[in-house]
Structure formats: structure tokens, C-alpha cells
Amino acid sequence: MNSSITRFLSRHKYKLNGLVLILPFYFLYQSLYPVFPPVWEKHKVGSFEIAPMPYNLDPPYLHDGHYTKDFFIIFSQGSVEDIRQAYLNIGTHALSLAELQQHDEGILHGSQHGQEVHGIAPKTLTTEHKVWVTIEDWQGGVWVTNWELPKALITD
CATH class of the missing domain: 1.20.5 (Single alpha-helices involved in coiled-coils or other helix-helix interfaces)
Known part of the structure; x- marks a missing residue:
């Protein structure tokens, strides 16, 4: 040395x-x-009232060959036990349940205190993209809601 x-x-x-x-x-x-970004506004979807919160303001990352963005979903009304399946995707439109069921990305998972999700996302986020949540209950009812992306998440 x-x-x-x-x-x-x-x-x-x-x-x-x-x-x-x-x-x-x-x-x-x-x-x-x-330190997390602020929780987004609550939306009523079916018998549920939900609000998403991104874990960070970083752009989507590559996970098992798909771009994903992590979110925490807070249920302030309704019981998660009443949900058969729920998905989150980011894009110009909500993906159909048939498309979402083909892979394991985008499915909400967790407990009654909150659900987390590795949401399906494009590589870059633009102003045309929205965050879409699709929920199906045990009776077959399907509800979809969306949120505008905040400027801090836009990577375009």
C-alpha cells in the first residue's frame, strides 16, 4: 500500500x-x-371510500419486466373483506379485468388498515395519464375511479 x-x-x-x-x-x-408524499383526495367507488398515497415521487421502476409505481390505498369507508379483487393501473384508460387478471402486477394486497399495490405504469408519466382503481365485489359488481396525476409525478 x-x-x-x-x-x-x-x-x-x-x-x-x-x-x-x-x-x-x-x-x-x-x-x-x-417521509411520504401527501394522501390524495378521497373518492367514492361503490360502497367504498378510498384515497391513494404514492410511497415516493420517483418515476416508475422496472419490476419483473414491467414498470410499476408503488401506492398505499387507504379505505375510510367499506370493508376490504367485501372485495373479491382490486387493481391499480396508471394510463390513459382503466384496463379491463380480463387484462388485469393475466398477470400478478397491479393487484391490491394488505389488511383492513390499508392496501398496498405495485401499480402497473408506463415507463414515463405524462399529463394524459391518470391513476385508475378497479374494484370487483363478491356479487360481481365492478367499479372504476381515477385520479389526476400531480405535477410532481409527471416525468414527461
């Missing part, structure tokens, strides 16, 4: 060790107190 590097390391080894010991606490703090 170079002698100047050796001298630098021997002179500052205690400071480097201290930094290595402090960094995990910084990342622990970040994981215990995450």
Missing part, C-alpha cells in the same frame, strides 16, 4: 471507526421516521 495512504489511515483510524459506528443510527432514524 502507498505510504501516504497508510499514514492517513493510521492518523484517522479512530475517526473512521467512529463514523462507521454512527452511520447505522442515521439510517435507523430514517427508517423509523419515513
Whole structure:
């Protein structure tokens, strides 16, 4: 090893060790107190009242060969037990249940406290795109609602 590097390391080894010991606490703090974007407005869809919240403002990412965007869906009215299947996609129109059932992307999953979803998304988000939620109940009723994308998510 170079002698100047050796001298630098021997002179500052205690400071480097201290930094290595402090960094995990910084990342622990970040994981215990995450910062999320605000929850979007509530929409009534069938017997449910729901509001989505993106986990971050990053563009869609590639997941198993498909672009996805992660959301948390808050149910303020209605019971998730009454849902047979529910999907989220981002695009110019809502995808049909037949299209959505072909893959495992976009399906809502979680508990009565909230559902999360890896929503089907295009590679880039434009002003023409909307967030679409499709819900089917156990009686066969299908409801669709949508939200405009906020400017912070537009990547066009």
C-alpha cells in the first residue's frame, strides 16, 4: 500500500471507526421516521371510500419486466373483506379485468388498515395519464375511479 495512504489511515483510524459506528443510527432514524408524499383526495367507488398515497415521487421502476409505481390505498369507508379483487393501473384508460387478471402486477394486497399495490405504469408519466382503481365485489359488481396525476409525478 502507498505510504501516504497508510499514514492517513493510521492518523484517522479512530475517526473512521467512529463514523462507521454512527452511520447505522442515521439510517435507523430514517427508517423509523419515513417521509411520504401527501394522501390524495378521497373518492367514492361503490360502497367504498378510498384515497391513494404514492410511497415516493420517483418515476416508475422496472419490476419483473414491467414498470410499476408503488401506492398505499387507504379505505375510510367499506370493508376490504367485501372485495373479491382490486387493481391499480396508471394510463390513459382503466384496463379491463380480463387484462388485469393475466398477470400478478397491479393487484391490491394488505389488511383492513390499508392496501398496498405495485401499480402497473408506463415507463414515463405524462399529463394524459391518470391513476385508475378497479374494484370487483363478491356479487360481481365492478367499479372504476381515477385520479389526476400531480405535477410532481409527471416525468414527461
